[in-house]
Amino acid sequence: MRMISPIIFIFSLLLSSSHAAVQDFCVADLTAPDQSPTGYACKKPEELTVADFVFSGLGVAGNTSKSIIKAAFTVAFTEQFPGVNGLGISLGRADFAPGGVAPLHSHPGVTELVHVVRGTITAGFISSANKVYSKTLKEGDIMVLPQGLLHFVVNTGGIPAEAYFSMSSASPGIQTLDLALFGNNLPTELVAATSFLDITQIKKLKSTFHGTG
Numbered sequence: 001m002r003m004i005s006p007i008i009f010i011f012s013l014l015l016s017s018s019h020a021a022v023q024d025f026c027v028a029d030l031t032a033p034d035q036s037p038t039g040y041a042c043k044k045p046e047e048l049t050v051a052d053f054v055f056s057g058l059g060v061a062g063n064t065s066k067s068i069i070k071a072a073f074t075v076a077f078t079e080q081f082p083g084v085n086g087l088g089i090s091l092g093r094a095d096f097a098p099g100g101v102a103p104l105h106s107h108p109g110v111t112e113l114v115h116v117v118r119g120t121i122t123a124g125f126i127s128s129a130n131k132v133y134s135k136t137l138k139e140g141d142i143m144v145l146p147q148g149l150l151h152f153v154v155n156t157g158g159i160p161a162e163a164y165f166s167m168s169s170a171s172p173g174i175q176t177l178d179l180a181l182f183g184n185n186l187p188t189e190l191v192a193a194t195s196f197l198d199i200t201q202i203k204k205l206k207s208t209f210h211g212t213g
């Protein structure tokens with residue numbers, strides 16, 4: 001008999017939960033101002049349809065000829081896919097021409113899963129102990145890139161490659177090493193002092209990555 005009262009308690013919780021103010025989701029209202037860091041306001045639940053939870057933009061390959069990285073990234077983050085807002089998850093598609101690259105970069109606080117569906121890529125990350133974990137991945141392979149660590153991808157397969165990357169954030173940030181060093185107005189002398197690179201190389205890369213100073 002001592003078991004009955006907890007069971008009744010749980011049952012009454014289940015019954016009452018249908019009236020509780022549980023927030024199942026918060027589809028971002030992109031027309032309202034972004035209230036970062038708390039995020040977007042939620043669209044009114046009565047205005048939502050299933051279309052708010054579907055994104056159809058990943059079916060087409062990105063154009064890999066538009067930049068020196070010979071790669072294109074198509075993403076379904078909160079801004080493109082408001083339905084993932086606040087859910088700690090999102091997805092993107094990466095297309096790599098032969099030799100295409102995702103240059104060394106990191107996503108602060110965010111873990112990434114890479115899933116190769118076509119071609120062969122070499123992916124890797126570098127731990128806080130500066131140990132390199134790198135492997136050539138083929139169709140069907142997935143690799144986890146632990147939160148915040150610098151990582152890269154190179155299409156080493158000689159044919160176009162297609163991969164999907166799932167992020168543990170709906171609005172992941174990105175820091176790209178080349179852009180941090182050469183794509184802003186950090187003075188050349190400070191880049192040289194803090195990186196041990198020579199001035200000529202820094203000026204050349206600033207020109208490539210549209211940096212000044």
Ligand SMILES: *[C@@H]1O[C@H](CO)[C@@H](O)[C@H](O)[C@H]1NC(C)=O
Binds near residue numbers: 064065
């Ligand atoms: C890809 O981008 C290049 C360079 O901007 C352009 O010349 C080409 O037409 C584009 N290809 C497609 C399929 O849009």
